[in-house]
Amino acid sequence: MLSPFHLSKVRSDGSLQWLEGAISVERATARVKVLSASSPGAYVITNLTGKVEFPPKRTMFQIGYEEKELNARAELFRRCGLEVISVADNESAKRALASIRNVDVFVVGQTAPEQMRKEMVEWLKANFPKVKIVALIQSANRQVPRADYNIVLNNGKECLSLLAATAS
Incomplete structure (x- = not known):
């Protein structure tokens, strides 16, 4: 069967x-997410006419x-x-999110006091109930309640794999 969509990586030149090929733009987009998690860089999807199909960018908001x-x-x-939007604290996040409504995943950093992180997760759940929340934690026994995912931040690969899954 002829694959109507083609995945290519953009070289430095x-x-x-x-x-590889894919049978739909949705499958091609999903495959690009997997490829970019293991091999960062720019990828394009083209159809049989050579027209470039741009998958929608996923937005990650991190506190x-x-x-x-x-x-x-x-x-x-x-x-x-x-696409990454970054803020340094809870109040900045609330101000920014007053005008930003399209977010695919939230990441709550691990260096703030536990109570501050819990409050932020509660606020995000109340205001963005359908958006996944990833809480970065320093150890497995310090999980943030109500976060969809709690991950111990040992290395970037673990975090990228999880974010690729949650943004899909």
Whole structure:
């Protein structure tokens, strides 16, 4: 069967490296998410006419509490094709989210006091009940109640895999 959609990775010189075919743009988009989690970079989906089909960008909103870690995570997520909005604290998050309604996943950083993180998760659940919340935690016994996912942040790969799954 001929695959009507083709996945390619954009090389550093701008040329395309064909990777594989897919039977629908939805399957191609899902496959791009998996590929970008394991091999960051730009990917394109084309149809049989060569027209580029751009999968919709997923938006990740992170509340970081610590600027250095916030910036490092933002860069990592952008390299995986996510649109990233970052804020440093709960009040900044609430102000920003007053005008932003389209978010696919929230990430709550691990460096703030536990009560502050719990309050943020509660507020997010009340105001964005259908959006998944990932709480980054320092150890498995310090989980944030009501977060959809609690992950111990050992390395970036674990976090990227989980975010790819939650943003789909």
